[in-house]
Amino acid sequence: xxxxxxxxxxxxxxxxxxxxxEPVTQLEHALQTAHLAEQSGADDELVxxxxxxxxxxxxxxxxxxxxxxxxxxxxxxxxxxxxxxxxPDAVLESIKLHVDAKRYLCQxxxxxxxxxxxxxxRSLQLQxxxxxxxxxxxxxxxxxxxxxVMLRQWDDLAKQAGLTTPSLAHFLGRARRCALAQ
Numbered sequence: 381x382x383x384x385x386x387x388x389x390x391x392x393x394x395x396x397x398x399x400x401x402e403p404v405t406q407l408e409h410a411l412q413t414a415h416l417a418e419q420s421g422a423d424d425e426l427v428x429x430x431x432x433x434x435x436x437x438x439x440x441x442x443x444x445x446x447x448x449x450x451x452x453x454x455x456x457x458x459x460x461x462x463x464x465x466x467x468p469d470a471v472l473e474s475i476k477l478h479v480d481a482k483r484y485l486c487q488x489x490x491x492x493x494x495x496x497x498x499x500x501x502r503s504l505q506l507q508x509x510x511x512x513x514x515x516x517x518x519x520x521x522x523x524x525x526x527x528x529v530m531l532r533q534w535d536d537l538a539k540q541a542g543l544t545t546p547s548l549a550h551f552l553g554r555a556r557r558c559a560l561a562q
Contacts, residue, residue, distance in 0.1 A: 382462040384552055384559065387432070391548055394438040401499030403541040406437060407548065412538035414554075415545040417531070424558040426527050428467065429474035431551045433531055435459040455479075466559055473524025474531050479507050481532035484519045486510040497539065 395407030402409065414431040422430070436455030439462060456479045460472055482500065485492045487510050496504065504510070511519060519525055 381465040383466070384556055387435070387555070388548065388552060390435065390438045395548075397438075399434075399539070400437075401502075402497060402539040404539050406434065408543070408545075409535075409538050410434060411545040411548065411551065412540065412543055413531070413534050414551045415543075416534035416537055418546075418551075418554075420530075420534070422530070424554045425468060425470035426474060426531065427551065428555040428558055429471045429478075429527070430531050430534055431555065432459065432463065432471070433475050433478050433535060435463070435475075467555075468558065468560060470524065470527070471558065473522075474527045477519075477522065477524055477528035478531045478535060480511075480519055481525070481528040483508060483511045484516050484525070484529065485532060487513065487516040488520075496536065500536070 391407050391410070395405060395410070397406050398404075399406050399409040404412065410431050410433075413433065414427050417427045417430040434455060436458030440455065440458045456476055460476060463472060463475070482496075482504060486496075486504065493501070493504075493510070520529075
């Protein structure tokens with residue numbers, strides 16, 4: 381199991397890495413996603429999921445823009461064994477389902493796909509493509525799916541160069557409040 385201090389260290393070591401195909405770093409993307417959730421009134425669990433949803437990229441570095449090389453790094457699953465025991469299911473489910481939330485939103489919203497970045501469109505194909513209607517219905521019925529959809533929408537917006545957000549310490553404070561153990 382990872383600790384909050386370990387998460388802080390991961391961001392210190394790898395947070396300056398470019399977020400694949402986007403004009404922000406891994407840390408900037410995490411902070412922006414968490415900030416958007418916080419501004420929307422999300423609880424500590426959802427804000428923490430937003431902060432940590434791409435932690436798998438930091439734990440399993442596949443190099444720059446793996447989708448250009450046909451690689452799906454399955455980052456949504458990679459971090460879960462590290463985070464299990466530290467955070468409740470409400471955090472873990474949103475992280476686990478945020479990729480499938482993209483697949484869901486492409487099916488549920490006619491213009492969602494067009495708003496995706498080029499890298500998100502590439503990775504969508506590697507992640508299984510757009511859900512059909514029965515897959516979308518099954519997905520949205522899963523525990524945590526609705527929060528994962530909100531996370532995904534903030535994730536898509538959290539790619540703005542130079543955006544000012546609260547610090548990592550601020551969001552780690554919220555993570556500590558919902559942590560199961562320290």
